[in-house]
Amino acid sequence: xxxxxxxxxxxxxxxxxxxxxxxxxxxxxxxxxxxxxxxxxxxxxxxxxxxxxxxxxxxxxxxxxxxxxxxxxxxxxxxxxxxxxxxxxxxxxxxxxxxxxxxxxxxxxxxxxxxxxxxxxxxxxxxxxxxxxxxxxxxxxxxxxxxxxxxxxxxxxxxxxxxxxxxxxxxxxxxxxxxxxxxxxxxxxxxxxxxxxxxxxxxxxxxxxxxxxxxxxxxxxxxxxxxxxxxxxxxxxxxxxxxxxxxxxxxxxxxxxxxxxxxxxxxxxxxxxxxxxxxxxxxxxxxxxxxxxxxxxxxxxxxxxxxxxxxxxxxxxxxxxxxxxx
Amino acid sequence: xxxxxxxxxxxxxxxxxxxxxxxxxxxxxxxxxxxxxxxxxxxxxxxxxxxxxxxxxxxxxxxxxxxxxxxxxxxxxxxxxxxxxxxxxxxxxxxxxxxxxxxxxxxxxxxxxxxxxxxxxxxxxxxxxxxxxxxxxxxxxxxxxxxxxxxxxxxxxxxxxxxxxxxxxxxxxxxxxxxxxxxxxxxxxxxxxxxxxxxxxxxxxxxxxxxxxxxxxxxxxxxxxxxxxxxxxxxxxxxxxxxxxxxxxxxxxxxxxxxxxxxxxxxxxxxxxxxxxxxxxxxxxxxxxxxxxxxxxxxxxxxxxxxxxxxxxxxxxxxxxxxxx
Amino acid sequence: xxxxxxxxxxxxxxxxxxxxxxxxxxxxxxxxxxxxxxxxxxxxxxxxxxxxxxxxxxxxxxxxxxxxxxxxxxxxxxxxxxxxxxxxxxxxxxxxxxxxxxxxxxxxxxxxxxxxxxxxxxxxxxxxxxxxxxxxxxxxxxxxxxxxxxxxxxxxxxxxxxxxxxxxxxxxxxxxxxxxxxxxxxxxxxxxxxxxxxxxxxxxxxxxxxxxxxxxxxxxxxxxxxxxxxxxxxx
Numbered sequence: 010x011x012x013x014x015x016x017x018x019x020x021x022x023x024x025x026x027x028x029x030x031x032x033x034x035x036x037x038x039x040x041x042x043x044x045x046x047x048x049x050x051x052x053x054x055x056x057x058x059x060x061x062x063x064x065x066x067x068x069x070x071x072x073x074x075x076x077x078x079x080x081x082x083x084x085x086x087x088x089x090x091x092x093x094x095x096x097x098x099x100x101x102x103x104x105x106x107x108x109x110x111x112x113x114x115x116x117x118x119x120x121x122x123x124x125x126x127x128x129x130x131x132x133x134x135x136x137x138x139x140x141x142x143x144x145x146x147x148x149x150x151x152x153x154x155x156x157x158x159x160x161x162x163x164x165x166x167x168x169x170x171x172x173x174x175x176x177x178x179x180x181x182x183x184x185x186x187x188x189x190x191x192x193x194x195x196x197x198x199x200x201x202x203x204x205x206x207x208x209x210x211x212x213x214x215x216x217x218x219x220x221x222x223x224x225x226x227x228x229x230x231x232x233x234x235x236x237x238x239x240x241x242x243x244x245x246x247x248x249x250x251x252x253x254x255x256x257x258x259x260x261x262x263x264x265x266x267x268x269x270x271x272x273x274x275x276x277x278x279x280x281x282x283x284x285x286x287x288x289x290x291x292x293x294x295x296x297x298x299x300x301x302x303x304x305x306x307x308x309x310x311x312x313x314x315x316x317x318x319x320x321x322x323x324x325x326x327x328x329x330x331x332x333x334x335x
Numbered sequence: 336x337x338x339x340x341x342x343x344x345x346x347x348x349x350x351x352x353x354x355x356x357x358x359x360x361x362x363x364x365x366x367x368x369x370x371x372x373x374x375x376x377x378x379x380x381x382x383x384x385x386x387x388x389x390x391x392x393x394x395x396x397x398x399x400x401x402x403x404x405x406x407x408x409x410x411x412x413x414x415x416x417x418x419x420x421x422x423x424x425x426x427x428x429x430x431x432x433x434x435x436x437x438x439x440x441x442x443x444x445x446x447x448x449x450x451x452x453x454x455x456x457x458x459x460x461x462x463x464x465x466x467x468x469x470x471x472x473x474x475x476x477x478x479x480x481x482x483x484x485x486x487x488x489x490x491x492x493x494x495x496x497x498x499x500x501x502x503x504x505x506x507x508x509x510x511x512x513x514x515x516x517x518x519x520x521x522x523x524x525x526x527x528x529x530x531x532x533x534x535x536x537x538x539x540x541x542x543x544x545x546x547x548x549x550x551x552x553x554x555x556x557x558x559x560x561x562x563x564x565x566x567x568x569x570x571x572x573x574x575x576x577x578x579x580x581x582x583x584x585x586x587x588x589x590x591x592x593x594x595x596x597x598x599x600x601x602x603x604x605x606x607x608x609x610x611x612x613x614x615x616x617x618x619x620x621x622x623x624x625x626x627x628x629x630x631x632x633x634x635x636x637x638x639x640x641x642x643x644x645x646x647x648x649x650x651x652x653x654x655x656x657x658x659x660x
Numbered sequence: 661x662x663x664x665x666x667x668x669x670x671x672x673x674x675x676x677x678x679x680x681x682x683x684x685x686x687x688x689x690x691x692x693x694x695x696x697x698x699x700x701x702x703x704x705x706x707x708x709x710x711x712x713x714x715x716x717x718x719x720x721x722x723x724x725x726x727x728x729x730x731x732x733x734x735x736x737x738x739x740x741x742x743x744x745x746x747x748x749x750x751x752x753x754x755x756x757x758x759x760x761x762x763x764x765x766x767x768x769x770x771x772x773x774x775x776x777x778x779x780x781x782x783x784x785x786x787x788x789x790x791x792x793x794x795x796x797x798x799x800x801x802x803x804x805x806x807x808x809x810x811x812x813x814x815x816x817x818x819x820x821x822x823x824x825x826x827x828x829x830x831x832x833x834x835x836x837x838x839x840x841x842x843x844x845x846x847x848x849x850x851x852x853x854x855x856x857x858x859x860x861x862x863x864x865x866x867x868x869x870x871x872x873x874x875x876x877x878x879x880x881x882x883x884x885x886x887x888x889x890x891x892x893x894x895x
Binding site (some may be wrong): 074127134135137140145147264267275282297309324 | 350452457467579580619620631
């Protein structure tokens with residue numbers, strides 16, 4: 010049986026993070042390229058963060074890694090695209106998509122996951138999630154075809170210049186929206202009755218049942234919220250000029266989100282956000298400044314970051330060290 | 336101690352299955368024979384994964400990477416250096432073994448989900464590295480290899496599959512197998528019983544990776560082609576699905592799993608039962624369905640059938656399956 | 661008139677092991693009843709049977725309505741507060757969050773309930789932001805009671821509230837239980853190994869042995885009956 014220990018009080022993590030922030034600040038002040046790459050790295054990181062928090066949400070409640078999270082995010086982005094094809098303008102489509110994503114995630118848990126969870130182990134649920142990944146990505150191709158679609162961006166191109174450095178509105182808005190989404194979710198969990206019930210169901214489902222919390226509905230809710238977060242990530246990604254709307258759109262981003270969730274310590278949403286921003290920035294800087302690292306090597310670099318962190322702190326930056334007992 | 340009747344029944348089933356597999360190509364077209372060869376490839380890969388995940392309990396979602404190592408070893412040696420195909424297999428196995436040990440050592444520090452995700456990252460990273468160092472690997476255009484007849488591929492594939500099955504069976508029924516299972520069921524208990532954890536876990540990874548590498552080599556031979564995408568994420572996921580749907584910790588489940596992941600999609604397309612776009616949707620749905628109805632995989636059903644058919648008396652079994660069955 | 665809680669011929673099993681055999685008991689509204697017996701006698705299982713945490717058969721009724729199909733979430737809604745073995749506190753959450761969860765089944769403002777709880781447990785108010793897992797054993801037990809009380813239940817099921825606690829703390833807890841029962845009219849069904857203290861609190865008691873009711877009677881009867889006391893209650 011494993012028991013969760015207290016969060017690690019080691020000084021290494023805050024010190025390390027402080028050092029990284031200091032380096033980034035210094036670098037940004039000295040080089041405008043550095044500053045630009047840092048900001049666009051943060052924008053990418055924002056997208057990873059939304060998806061990473063979705064992963065943590067589901068993992069905390071069920072110990073399941075939802076491999077389908079990226080595909081669900083892509084699907085909901087296609088839904089947004091479709092709504093716009095049917096005449097809705099961007100922000101109304103965005104809002105509708107969030108609602109549809111929430112409902113969809115809720116139903117998916119009910120229909121695809123709950124039946125497996127009832128009888129199977131964590132591993133069978135993970136396999137079901139993988140099956141779901143294949144199913145959802147396949148449905149996108151089936152319904153909309155595999156060709157790339159054009160997704161309009163809500164942020165008309167505009168450059169803000171601060172101290173001689175150019176920042177795009179796209180990047181800044183992506184950072185803002187991602188952080189707002191995560192913040193709203195945090196407020197929900199901290200201050201609402203349902204949010205508290207969900208947290209209780211995640212940490213101690215048996216005790217939660219005894220106080221009257223309907224634990225299975227909390228799980229479905231969790232999937233709904235995770236899907237909504239994924240939709241935010243997906244739409245921000247599709248709006249970005251370097252990402253194309255196609256069925257495999259979120260495959261790479263999902264990996265970075267995994268890395269962020271793991272590095273942050275799988276049970277900490279805050280950790281996932283910090284790690285995601287870090288990974289986004291580091292990847293950007295490495296591909297800009299280290300010349301033998303081409304774009305194809307971004308993934309292995311993320312992997313190296315993940316490996317390094319895990320070797321030093323096997324339960325992630327903010328994870329709780331688990332005490333293993335016989 | 337297994338009762339004598341169980342052993343005889345198991346051996347009888349094995350002989351029947353081997354006969355069926357051996358005689359099947361006579362009834363198949365050349366194309367279907369190469370499909371059958373692909374099933375053999377998955378069989379070996381799933382068997383490899385089962386050793387690590389089903390028997391020692393270390394979760395690995397990255398066997399595509401080991402397959403890539405074997406596959407590229409074979410491709411490069413055959414394409415650039417003119418080696419005979421089959422001669423490359425031992426090299427692939429050795430390279431795989433080395434890679435497995437290299438991965439297995441740091442993996443000692445990780446557990447459960449962290450290990451799963453790390454291996455997952457490895458599976459994704461390796462094709463990317465292959466893309467990057469294209470002067471070795473032929474990059475995205477890939478390397479082409481001389482093709483073989485479906486019959487040759489089928490026979491070679493299943494011969495090797497049979498050999499690895501026997502090897503695995505011998506490995507798992509003895510002391511090593513018991514040690515593996517002890518590690519899976521409780522690391523702490525195993526360690527206190529004198530099982531040197533590091534050695535057995537790393538050895539399991541090494542053997543498993545060697546097998547996966549051989550599977551990768553065969554895969555390249557069947558396709559007469561290799562490029563990084565051949566060993567992408569989908570392959571690793573399908574191998575994992577095959578292992579779990581077949582039933583972890585069961586050698587017979589491996590056969591069921593391999594048949595499932597290859598024959599279901601292929602069957603749907605060639606039987607014109609579904610458009611190629613719909614195949615993944617159906618496949619995914621079936622996987623979910625199987626997990627909901629048979630969480631322990633097909634092996635669970637097989638075991639129940641064999642149990643009722645072979646003995647009526649007492650039957651000593653470990654919870655996750657009898658040795659070698 | 662029917663009792664608040666009635667169990668008749670209740671069986672429960674854990675796999676092949678039968679934990680309860682034909683258990684019959686009753687608790688009147690506002691009564692304090694104890695369930696006593698050795699380890700493994702089925703005391704905890706009885707409480708689990710009532711809250712629906714374990715599969716059981718037989719007749720179980722709360723205020724005349726059947727509990728047979730009620731699961732734990734439903735039991736809480738019907739007015740049963742089960743404080744399980746291990747207290748069921750959410751160690752990762754704060755004291756105040758634990759109390760809020762206690763009131764999960766209630767609607768409307770918590771202010772009045774909170775005020776009452778703080779009257780019984782004044783020290784909880786100062787510690788509301790403290791993480792529940794960092795409280796001492798006795799404090800966690802009192803938090804568990806406070807949480808159950810926030811629910812305003814008709815019936816509280818208490819599984820070994822004195823377990824692992826110093827006698828002085830146990831005395832305090834039992835004092836609070838007596839006050840809760842007197843002040844709020846909450847019925848208490850108490851599972852205890854500490855027979856002597858329980859009999860001083862409870863009006864009646866059932867003694868379980870190997871999953872069945874061996875004896876029952878008022879506390880006075882049980883504590884005065886020498887051989888029962890010695891054989892079954894250990895003193």
